[in-house]
Amino acid sequence: MISLGHSPAPVPDDPVPHTVLARAGEGPWPRYRIVGLVHLGDGLVLAAFDGRETGQDVPDPTGLVQRRSLDGGRSWGPFEELRAADREGRQWYCDPSYLHDPASGRVFVFHTHAKDRGVWDAVAGTDDADRNVMGSAVGMSEDSGRSWQFRSVTAIVAPPKLLRTAFPTSGAGIVLRRGAHAGRLLQPYCGWFHSGDSGPRDRVGDSPTDGEVVRSFVLFSDDHGESWQRGAAVGEDMDETTIVELSDGSVLLNSRDHARGGHRRIAVSADGGESWEDRGIDPQFVDPGNNSQLASRWPDAPAGDPRARELLFTGAHDRFARIRGTLSASHDDGETWHEVLVFEPGPLDYSVVQALEDGAIGVLWEVEAREIRFARIEAEELPGA
Numbered sequence: 001m002i003s004l005g006h007s008p009a010p011v012p013d014d015p016v017p018h019t020v021l022a023r024a025g026e027g028p029w030p031r032y033r034i035v036g037l038v039h040l041g042d043g044l045v046l047a048a049f050d051g052r053e054t055g056q057d058v059p060d061p062t063g064l065v066q067r068r069s070l071d072g073g074r075s076w077g078p079f080e081e082l083r084a085a086d087r088e089g090r091q092w093y094c095d096p097s098y099l100h101d102p103a104s105g106r107v108f109v110f111h112t113h114a115k116d117r118g119v120w121d122a123v124a125g126t127d128d129a130d131r132n133v134m135g136s137a138v139g140m141s142e143d144s145g146r147s148w149q150f151r152s153v154t155a156i157v158a159p160p161k162l163l164r165t166a167f168p169t170s171g172a173g174i175v176l177r178r179g180a181h182a183g184r185l186l187q188p189y190c191g192w193f194h195s196g197d198s199g200p201r202d203r204v205g206d207s208p209t210d211g212e213v214v215r216s217f218v219l220f221s222d223d224h225g226e227s228w229q230r231g232a233a234v235g236e237d238m239d240e241t242t243i244v245e246l247s248d249g250s251v252l253l254n255s256r257d258h259a260r261g262g263h264r265r266i267a268v269s270a271d272g273g274e275s276w277e278d279r280g281i282d283p284q285f286v287d288p289g290n291n292s293q294l295a296s297r298w299p300d301a302p303a304g305d306p307r308a309r310e311l312l313f314t315g316a317h318d319r320f321a322r323i324r325g326t327l328s329a330s331h332d333d334g335e336t337w338h339e340v341l342v343f344e345p346g347p348l349d350y351s352v353v354q355a356l357e358d359g360a361i362g363v364l365w366e367v368e369a370r371e372i373r374f375a376r377i378e379a380e381e382l383p384g385a
Contacts, residue, residue: 008317009326009339015373016343019076021047021067021364022372024055027079028065031055032372034170037352037364038098040107045069045356046145047364047374048082048096048109055369058114058134061085062092066145073362073376083111083139083150090115093137099173099187104224109139109148110168110187119167119192124160128152134165136189140225156219156230157189163233164212166191168219169240171293171352178303179249181272185221186251188241190214193233214258216241218251218273234267234276243273244294246333247301247308252294254313254334257281260289262319266334284337290316291350297329297385299355309333312385314343314351314363322348325365327377329385340385343375361385 022032029051036048046066053061063085068077083093092114099108113128113135122134135154141147158166166189173187195213216238219228237258244252251269253276264285267276292315298307311334317326325344328337343363344351351365359379366372 009342011324011342011345013345015345016341016375016377018373018375019073020371021076021374022049022065024370027051029053029063031369033349033366033369034095035350035352035364035366035372036096036098036109036170036172037354037362038100038107038172039354039356039362040100040144041102041357043070043072043357044144045073045362046098046107047076047372048098049366049372050094050096051085052369058092058094058112058118059090059116060092061087062094062114064093064096064109064111068145072356072360073374076374082109083148095167095170097168097170097173097187099175099185101175101185101224103183105142106225107141107145108173108185108187108225109141110173110219111137111139112167113137113152113154119165122165124158124164126155126158126160128154134167136166136168138225138228153219153228156228158191163191163193169242170291170350171242172295172354174243174245176245176249176251176272177299178245178247178308181222181249183222184272185225186218186243186273187220188216188218188243188253190216190239190241190255191233213237214239216253216255216267218243220273231269231273232275235265235278238265238267239289240291242292242294244296244311244334245299247303249303252311252334254282254285254292254294256287256289256291258289263287264292285313285315286317286319288316288318288320288322290322290348292316293352295353295355297355297361306331312353312355312361313337314353314365316348317342324348325351327353327363327385338384340382343377344373
């Protein structure tokens, strides 16, 4: 494998031309973080993010908002309420990840449901009424995200005998289009699993992170989101995770390193996310411990089409700091990667990349809880992608 560092893309003075979708101090919330993006076809794009009272993670007040584009990200409508915070009842929602099922037309948005505790001190349990449990939910829309029906998936995601808590990785899930599991929906998660004989810690006052290992897994559905199952967990120190379908229908998983060793971890599934082959650290991916995004360059390309092997990746290309937001591409199912361009030369937190129509791509990213930025990048502006 080659290193992305061998031929780095030039670092520009300014970000690529972009639209600011949210700015601190403007709109319905004081701060904004954590991004999700989906292209529904015919130019319809949804962008979601946390609205935050303080900029800090839950249990600080947080709700979900979205904006809508009808022309492939060239222009955007006003803020829409995705899932409102319940301030009186102190019910908070964060970490949006969209998933579009083209067969049914449904759109899903996975997200975290918190009350009095966040990921670091939540206790084990599946009762969403327990204020010390950090739960997980999914919304389903059959009208392109204009209205939503929400339900809990906490019991599926976080059985107390296995893990203390888990949350969906923000960004975007995928639908498999090739192979034996074509049509399957997958949403990536990370969880804090019990290690050895530590057992579940479900009492207030326990030290929640003692004897735990952070691992990745997916929820999957074979019935267009009517029901969901949890796949096997993989790895150690596999934190927030992104996934993509390869040309043969297998799934590549690419995870933030919880130990923050300066690179990312990968795994591959040959059975649609039900089990994984852990491939450890991939030195091609320089990363400071940040959420990133994998995506198919041509998601509808059939198996055997060379375009089915083309992948995209966005992330912060630095071992120690969340800076230098970089778009990288692979033409061989993720075996090797090269940098295409630097879309954000300065601070970069979470990012999402998705294929749009006519070979264009959309990149959504956050800058220090100050701004949420979106760029539509045309095919001719993507040399070597």
